[in-house]
Amino acid sequence: VMVWLRRCTHYLFIVVVAVNSTLLTINAGDYIFYTDWAWTSYTVFSISQTLMLIVGACYYLTFTGVPGTATYYALIMTVYTWIAKGAWFALGYPYDFIVTPVWLPSAMLLDLVYWATKKNKHSLILFGGVLVGMSLPLFNMVNLITVADPLETAFKYPRPTLPPYMTPIEPQVGKFYNSPVALGAGAGAVLACTFAALGCKLNTWTYRWMA
DSSP: OHHHHHHHHHHHHHHHHHHHHHHHHTTTTOGGGGSSSHHHHHHHHHHHHHHHHHHHHHHHHHHHOOTTHHHHHHHHHHHHHHHHHHHHHHTTOOOOSOOOOTHHHHHHHHHHHHHHTTSOHHHIIIIIHHHHHHHHHHHHHHHHHTOSOHHHHHHHSOOOOOOGGGSOSSOOTTGGGGOHHHHHHHHHHHHHHHHHHHHHHHHHHHHHHHO
């Protein structure tokens, strides 16, 4: 009974984290509606995706102990997001591109670290966290490139009036030294280690609850 209870808890965790990852990333890459704040939202989305990917991937990876399951987890996230975005598109939401599977290469790096360090959990947290945090903002740029013409779409589907605190005062020239990738990678590299540790810890807690 305890084995099945533990397994069910594990699968529940996977579904909950993967679904939440999808919800968090549903508009990540949809820069059509962020023409004024493209770089700012790009950085925020890159970090949010990094953290959601690594917490679930590390949980899954350390639970199974099999290198390759982080990539499998990223695949789950990708498929969930494609389905959700497809549903939005069917409802008439103006998407003119599909989210590219940007999580896969970062998850592959995570698997590689786990395998290369002979399943050392601390190496996974430190090295894996840094690699995922630094690589995902770079891969996420592919999403930005796939937007056909942000300005044309913005005029075609006008947004509701922005509240005063969101209204840009002047064009965001030189924001983040014109390098949202560098800012996302720097912040991601630090934060991803923390979330990698959380993913590993969730695994420990699962066993303790079920013991």
